[in-house]
Amino acid sequence: MSRIATTFAALKARGRTALIPYVTAGFPYADITPELMQAMVAGGADVIELGVPFSDPSADGPVIQKAGDKALAQGIGMPEVLEMVRAFRTQDQSTPVVLMGYANPIERYDQKHRRQDGQNAFVVDAAGAGVDGLVVVDYPPEECADFAAELRKHGLDLIFLLAPTSTDARIEQVARIASGYVYYVSLKGVTGAGTLDTGAVEAMLPRIRRHVSLPVGVGFGIRDAATARTIGKVADAVVIGTKIIQLIDLQPRDQVGDVAQNFLREIRTALDS
Numbered sequence: 001m002s003r004i005a006t007t008f009a010a011l012k013a014r015g016r017t018a019l020i021p022y023v024t025a026g027f028p029y030a031d032i033t034p035e036l037m038q039a040m041v042a043g044g045a046d047v048i049e050l051g052v053p054f055s056d057p058s059a060d061g062p063v064i065q066k067a068g069d070k071a072l073a074q075g076i077g078m079p080e081v082l083e084m085v086r087a088f089r090t091q092d093q094s095t096p097v098v099l100m101g102y103a104n105p106i107e108r109y110d111q112k113h114r115r116q117d118g119q120n121a122f123v124v125d126a127a128g129a130g131v132d133g134l135v136v137v138d139y140p141p142e143e144c145a146d147f148a149a150e151l152r153k154h155g156l157d158l159i160f161l162l163a164p165t166s167t168d169a170r171i172e173q174v175a176r177i178a179s180g181y182v183y184y185v186s187l188k189g190v191t192g193a194g195t196l197d198t199g200a201v202e203a204m205l206p207r208i209r210r211h212v213s214l215p216v217g218v219g220f221g222i223r224d225a226a227t228a229r230t231i232g233k234v235a236d237a238v239v240i241g242t243k244i245i246q247l248i249d250l251q252p253r254d255q256v257g258d259v260a261q262n263f264l265r266e267i268r269t270a271l272d273s
Contacts, residue, residue, distance in 0.1 A: 003096040003132045004157050004180040007046055008215045008236065017232035017271045019044050020217055021264055022100065022241030024051040024067040025084055026076030029253050034087040036248075039257030041095050044268025049135065049239065052081050052101030059137045059161075059185075063242045067249070078109040078122070082129040089130035096132040098159060098180075103138050123150050133157035133180045141173040148177045161185050162208060164200065171211045181215040181237060184208060186222075198230045205234050225270035232271040240267065 001009070011018050021040050025033050037048050051064065053071040060068065085097050106122050113121035126134075133156055139147065141160055148158040157180025162171060164186070174182060186201050201218055208216055218231050219239030228238045247263055248256045 002155055002157055002180065003094065004047065004098070007094075007096055008181065011046060012215075012236075017235065018046040018215070018217065018237035019228075019264065019268055019271060020047045020049055020098075020219070020237050020239045021045050021244055021260070022049040022051060022219070022239060023244055023248075023260070024053060024064060024071055025081045026053060026071035026074055027067040027245070028070065028249055028251065028256060030071070030074040030076060030080075032253065032256055033084040034091070036257055036260060037084075037088045037095075037097075038091055039261040040264055041092060043261035043264030045095065045264055047096045047098060047132075047237070049098045049100045049241070050081065050085070051241075052078060052099055052105050054102045054105055056104075057102065057137075061242060063245050063249075067245050078105045082125055082131070085126075085129040085131055093130075097130060098133040098135060098157075099126070099131055100135040101137070103136055106134075106136065120147075120150050123154050123156065127154040127156055131156060133159050135159045135161065135183060137161065141170075141177045145177055148179070152179060157181075159183055164204060168207075168211065171208055175212045175214075178212070178214060181217050182208070182212055183239065184216055184218045184235070185220045186218050186231075198227070201231060202234050225266050228267045229270040229273065238267070238271065240264075 053068040053076050057065055057068055109122045110120055115121045151158050159180045160174040160178045160182055162182055162184050205216055215236035217237030217239050218235040222228050222238050222240050223243045231238050244260055247259050251259055
């Protein structure tokens, strides 16, 4: 059983909703990410989504785009991201880490680090670093069955996005290939855009669960404890990214971890209340 499956099973047994924070690797300081990840776990994070900086992030709003641009300017690419996960694993062997990003950095890594045995270099190295899963925004389910199978051979989960516009046919496609959990994007738009319609989320989740047996996380638009509590009543996980990026931006280095930890502690308390 993967670290992600183990984590969700333990949370379900305790009647708890998973808290999944997102941060961009290498933001706001190039060397802070492993330390920041530890602080988020101390604040109540159950799974960490780590954004891989990319120059053309089609699903990201301006806040996360800016974070990615800063990380790229500081020299953060896929090799550095994997090294951050390795560093985190020296302190934490249990919290799942999911890389969230786009196809280009993955495929570029595989090209540059091609293996003589024919295996996917990225998959092998990600597994070796301690990565547990991937969200690849521009890998649709009908085009990546082989990649999903390769990930599963190495103990990694491929996590797919679903949206308010997803048809039953698309949800069924995702259900056939996905593992770990599925990520319901609650807004029509990019990260940080619009106001979350909690009623619409509550109506959509039963439709997803008719096809998907995996846990369902909800993200895009969750910014505070009250919204997290409402979504947490119907979802298996809440995902928060843009608000964390806003809070840690421009913080002195020695305050970044505390700011993220204190915010997540508020969310964790709300989810458990």
